[in-house]
Amino acid sequence: MNKQFNHIYFWLxxxxxxxxxxxxxxxxxTIPLDAVADILLGNExxxxxxxxxxxxxxxxxxxTAVLAGSSLAVSGLLLQTLFKNPLAGPxxxxxxxxxxxxVAAVMLYFGGSLSMVSxxxxxxxxxxxxxxxxxxxxxxxxxxYFSTKVKSNVMLLIIGIMxxxxxxxxxxILNYYASSDKVHAFVMWGMGDFSGVSLKQLPFFTxxxxxxxxxxxxxxxxxxxxxxxxxxxxxxxxxxKRTRALILICTGILTATTTAFCGPISFIGLAVPHIARLMxxxxxxxxxxxxxxxxxxxxxxxxNILMVLPGGSGILPLNxxxxxxxxxxxxxxxxxxxxxxxxx
Amino acid sequence: MNPxxxxxxxxxxxxYSLKGGKNNLVNEGLRLMLRPGExxxxxxxxxxxxxxxxRTLCGFxxxxxxxxxxxxKPLTDYSQRLFSLTVGVVLTEKTxxxxxxxxxxxxxxxxxxxxxxxxxxxxDHAIIKQSLEAAGIAHKAKNYVSELSDGxxxxxxxxxxxxxxxxxxxxxxxxxxxxxxxxxxxxxLLRKLAKEQNKAILLSTHDLELAIQMGDCIWxxxxxxxxxxxxxxxxxxxxxxxxxxxxxxxxxxVTTGKLQVQAAAVPVGIEGEMLTAYWAGNALIRxxxxxxxxQPGCLTIRCIDRHTIRIGLPTGETITAGSIAEMLGMx
Numbered sequence: 001m002n003k004q005f006n007h008i009y010f011w012l013x014x015x016x017x018x019x020x021x022x023x024x025x026x027x028x029x030t031i032p033l034d035a036v037a038d039i040l041l042g043n044e045x046x047x048x049x050x051x052x053x054x055x056x057x058x059x060x061x062x063x064t065a066v067l068a069g070s071s072l073a074v075s076g077l078l079l080q081t082l083f084k085n086p087l088a089g090p091x092x093x094x095x096x097x098x099x100x101x102x103v104a105a106v107m108l109y110f111g112g113s114l115s116m117v118s119x120x121x122x123x124x125x126x127x128x129x130x131x132x133x134x135x136x137x138x139x140x141x142x143x144x145y146f147s148t149k150v151k152s153n154v155m156l157l158i159i160g161i162m163x164x165x166x167x168x169x170x171x172x173i174l175n176y177y178a179s180s181d182k183v184h185a186f187v188m189w190g191m192g193d194f195s196g197v198s199l200k201q202l203p204f205f206t207x208x209x210x211x212x213x214x215x216x217x218x219x220x221x222x223x224x225x226x227x228x229x230x231x232x233x234x235x236x237x238x239x240x241k242r243t244r245a246l247i248l249i250c251t252g253i254l255t256a257t258t259t260a261f262c263g264p265i266s267f268i269g270l271a272v273p274h275i276a277r278l279m280x281x282x283x284x285x286x287x288x289x290x291x292x293x294x295x296x297x298x299x300x301x302x303x304n305i306l307m308v309l310p311g312g313s314g315i316l317p318l319n320x321x322x323x324x325x326x327x328x329x330x331x332x333x334x335x336x337x338x339x340x341x342x343x344x
Numbered sequence: 345m346n347p348x349x350x351x352x353x354x355x356x357x358x359x360y361s362l363k364g365g366k367n368n369l370v371n372e373g374l375r376l377m378l379r380p381g382e383x384x385x386x387x388x389x390x391x392x393x394x395x396x397x398x399r400t401l402c403g404f405x406x407x408x409x410x411x412x413x414x415x416x417k418p419l420t421d422y423s424q425r426l427f428s429l430t431v432g433v434v435l436t437e438k439t440x441x442x443x444x445x446x447x448x449x450x451x452x453x454x455x456x457x458x459x460x461x462x463x464x465x466x467x468d469h470a471i472i473k474q475s476l477e478a479a480g481i482a483h484k485a486k487n488y489v490s491e492l493s494d495g496x497x498x499x500x501x502x503x504x505x506x507x508x509x510x511x512x513x514x515x516x517x518x519x520x521x522x523x524x525x526x527x528x529x530x531x532x533l534l535r536k537l538a539k540e541q542n543k544a545i546l547l548s549t550h551d552l553e554l555a556i557q558m559g560d561c562i563w564x565x566x567x568x569x570x571x572x573x574x575x576x577x578x579x580x581x582x583x584x585x586x587x588x589x590x591x592x593x594x595x596x597x598v599t600t601g602k603l604q605v606q607a608a609a610v611p612v613g614i615e616g617e618m619l620t621a622y623w624a625g626n627a628l629i630r631x632x633x634x635x636x637x638x639q640p641g642c643l644t645i646r647c648i649d650r651h652t653i654r655i656g657l658p659t660g661e662t663i664t665a666g667s668i669a670e671m672l673g674m675x
Binding site (some may be wrong): 081084218220221224225227228229231232234235236237238239277281282283284286341342 | 402403404424425427428429431432433435437438439440441442443444445448449452453455456458460461462488490491508
């Protein structure tokens, strides 16, 4: 039964490899692919600067992009299934804002900045990750509380947006009282960037995101049952409360880690699950989750490449690129909702 | 032969717990018995507590008091998994399952049996196919749930409950939102399952006529009153139906088993060809007349065929109507 979908995995893996290679070779300095291959294989090519760029900047950045993209896309999918709302996502429900608030508190109030953080030992960015996780979970907690009180998903979405605004306003207040260099660092972070993870921090980042993704894969069976709603799921022997908590912890880990290192990235979490569903035509999580994961990686790499302006004239902030890809997808989905299976 | 009841309740109190330790009691002292191999229909007006009772029996909400026994064992002895092997539900809850196929939907019913990742074995596939066949939805197995009509969706959900292989199936208003034929189809299907697979089936419904026609047993529920249970015909003959449903302007007609607007006291004699007379009588009732056997001194309608209806006025004159609409216009 799954054979018909094998070609999708094949193409997505191909795309991922192609885009990964592309983002290693393409940048403000163009390095030919064979040179990149030589550097990765450890061969001497005689140009130390290229080696530096590939190994210490582009490699960690590309790995980060894949993992961050997958993480956000998967957490978007989990939230959409949990809230039975195709427009849910980490940035819409205010969860990114919560992580943002945590980071702001650490960076602006306790005086950590990204440059400092990169030079600090583990505890420095651990503080930011923990703060982001706390902030994300706080907002998640508020959303869960309201989700038990408010039946309508649209209303819940609006509450999420409002809570997000409140977090943003707290961030503004923190900004107001912070010194300008800290504010600058925070604003730069807020534009989103996959280059925030250094080679030294990469193992930590990778561990956290892979842990979250692994947890998500373990949730496939209950997620499918949740398609029928919580009562049906309970009747099928799913422990709904526990599942809900696990989904939210999983989303928390994925969103918080990604946000702490890469900034609040919009639209990937919202749009990628839709792209995956449109490609698959199915909302069976057994197929959908892996496809969402791969697509998330691909889209993030694509954004990473599009950020680099042609001719070496500079690099765009990540959050200037993601809406250009994400927003049209959402508009397309809304316009065609009558013809899209999973909406009906 | 006295098989163990599928569900038996003792002095059951149902309702909601409110804030401050207070309870909103719906019913108390319920002594109910659901038997295998039978379709039981739960009837009651809106707000009578049908949903509360079903939710309580489904395990979604705790009883306020008393006990529920499933197949002779108290509900409290059931783990969530064991319960999911015993009671299958079909709800009115809106699902998000438009994007999966009917086959995938029914395979969700195998969840309590499959392992951690929900991998389906050969036997699971066989049971899913049987369930699809039994529910009469096998021809749509490869379709997406979103492509189904309401009636087909209901069948798919029933197939899901069958794949769960539970001896008890509880359905919350399975015939609501369905058109007439789908309604009857669904009920026929449920009857078939009760008889052939010896399932105990309980469904709540507003469809009085269908419940009388198809139900082996009827439970009449009203808030704060004790439940009236029995075979539909017994309940009709005992007058329980009449006293249960009668309101100012509505009466329960014991001869037809229908609810009717209070018949006005204008008797009209009717006779002649059976079918035309039956429907002419129906039209008369709707318009506030009471069809009776012809008697002197009152209006008499003699149906020759459906195009010839003779109306005998009390004065002795006779006029002829070409249709029932014309007949109504003349009298």
